[in-house]
Amino acid sequence: MDSLRLRRALTLLSGGDWWTLADLVRQTATSRRSIESLLRELPVERSGDRFRLPPDLASRYNGAFGSDISDLSDPVAGLAGAHAETLDRLAELIAKAPRGRHALDHVAATADTVLRRALLLGARFWLPGARLLCVGDHDLTSLAVRMVHPDVEVTVVDIDERILGYIDAQGLGVRTRWADLRLGLAPSARGQADLAITDPPYTPDGIGLFVARAAEGLRDRDHGRILLAYxxxxxxxxxxxxVQNTLSDLNLLNEAIFPDFNRYDGAEAIGSAADLYILRPTTKTWPAVAARVDRLATAIYTQGPQSVEAASPEGAPVAEDAVTEFAPALLAGDWPRGLLPKVPRTRLSTLLAKPYAAAPERVAVAVPAGLEAALPRLLLATRAGHVRVLLADRPDDLPALAEAVRPVYDVTSRATGAGIVIDAVRLPPPDGAVARIVRRILDSAHGKVANTWREALTETAGLTKKEARAAIEEAAPWAGDLSALELPLHRLGGLAAAVSRTLPEAR
Structure with missing residues (x-):
């Protein structure tokens, strides 16, 4: 009954052309293992890494398919032809995009897939004035939507700094926000979207987390939709x-599944293809979402230090001496229960969500493997004079992470038998108008960047609120409604230059 996939492969192999294994997988949306099994049973000819059936045997296997029910897997097939230039541009953008990271389960969707996602949104939903939230966007769906539907407001939330920088560099007006979804959705992305789309890690916990965060991003709880590639x-x-049980646990109505709608360059274990789900929240979705994100796991990927297989129930080793001698007034993160039992504790997600009620002078932070990208945000969120961070391993991009907080902290690091210890000591107030404004913005990391910036301009440069607001909108249109903790690293690094452009002498 399910042999149609393999019969498609037989037809391709019988047509006289040579086929690679990857191309057979992609064309038939069949797993690599199944195609390999088929090839072992056939008298195929080989030419390097390519295969075909001998011409004298082809007629034995070649069978007609009849009409394809293309609207089932490709409901917008008739629309793509009018967007040939957009397809070429998307192919170019995808080819030049940062390479995928295995630890984040990145696999690039084809340009045709990304275009058809944008076309499906326009064919299925009323988009004028709509807001779309991309929960992760290594595929660059955000760019496709802006190119096809320029009146749609698109926001991307992602952990990968390279992707955020690349999307911003295209100048298509996509709003970018940094977030590690295991620690929370970017605050400015909560409750703001009419539609959300995500292509998450293909584990039940990964699907549950990304879809739950997508639901948190919806403002239209009655008519909003979540599009999921899985x-x-x-x-x-x-x-x-x-995975479907996970979606059911979130009380989501499954309105449609378009089989094999999404195609990929890679992911051969799943046939280089994924279905597209259209999910509609119900009134019972929101309490289910709250319950899930309260008990979520950090191991959500299929590879790397935060893969499901790599997760350790005992947690990472802790350099206890480095903590006890530090004498912190607050412990942030997961620490051994018996360590400094009288010291208050808080979750990393809570630290990022809102300022801690007190302003402790010393804070110790435990960052598990795989969450190192949150380091600069955790340092800014503590508001402490001295922060000691314990990492399981030294991140490759530690210099860039330290550079992001250089206006606030002097950062040093050292290795121990249980990992890496980072000390961040708060610097004294700087001299100069630009440095003072930048420092003020970063010292108020939970607050909205534009508001703190405007207040600093009125006090430091003597501008009226209206003048300050106009100067910020001109120099940094991206600063509108987000906090410093949501800024991608390239925005944090460019903050001083942007601030200088808002001072009277620069205008």
Whole structure:
């Protein structure tokens, strides 16, 4: 009953052309293992890494398919032809985009897939004045939507600084926000979207987390929708069932599934394809979302230090001596229960969500493997004079992470038997108008950048509120409604230059 996929592969192999294994997987949306099994059973000819059936045997296997029910897997097939230039531009953008990171389960969708996602949104929903939230966007769906539907406001939330910088560099008006979804959705992205789209890690916990965050991003709780890309091998229906049970636990109505709608360069284990789900929240979704994000796991990926397989129930080792000698007034993160039992504790997510009630002079922060990208935001969020951070391993981009907080902290690091210890000591107030304004913005990291910036301009440069607001909108249109904790690193690094452009002498 399910042999149609393999019969498509037989037809391709019988047509006289040579096919690579990857191309057979992609064209038939069939897992690599199934195609390999098929090739072992056939008398194929080989030419390097390519295959075909001998011409004298082709007629034995070649069978007609009849009409394809293309609208089932590709409901916008008739629309793509009018967007050839956009497709070429998307292919170029995807080719030049930062390479995917295995630890984040990145696999690039094809340009055709990204275009068809944008076309489906326009065919299925009323988009004038709509807001779209991309919960992760390594595929660059945000750019496709802005190119096809320029009147849609698009916001991207992602952990990958390179992707955020690349999207901003295209100048298409996409709003970018940094967030590690395990620690929370970017505050400015909460309750602001009519539609959300996500192509998350394909684990039940990864799907549950990303979809829950997408739901948190909806402002239209009655009519909003979440579009989800998810695929599993035809050999593993139980994996798909676990994911669908996760969606059911969130009380989401499954309005539609378009099979094999999404195609990828890679992901051959799932046939280089994934279905597209259209999900509609119900009144019972929101309490279910709150319950899930309150108990979420940090191990959500299929590879790397935060993969499901790598997760350790005992947690990472802790250099206890480095903590006890530091004598912190607050412990942030997951620490051994018996360590400094009288010292107050808080979650990393809570630290990022709102300022701690007190202003402790010394804070110790435990950052598990895989969450190192949050380091500069955690330092800014503490508001402490001295922060000691314990990492399981030294991140490759530690210099860039330290540079992001250089206006506030002097950062040093050292290795211990249990990982890396980072000390961040708050610097005295700087001299100069630009440095003082930047420092004020970063010292109020939970507050909105534009508000703090405007107040600083009125006090430091003598501008009226209206003049300050206009200067900021001209120099930094991206600063509108987000906090410093949401700024991508390239925005943090460019903050001083942007501030200088708002001072009277620069205008």
């Amino acid at each position: 695929g599993a091998s035809e050999r593993t229906p139980m994996l798909a069932l676990k």
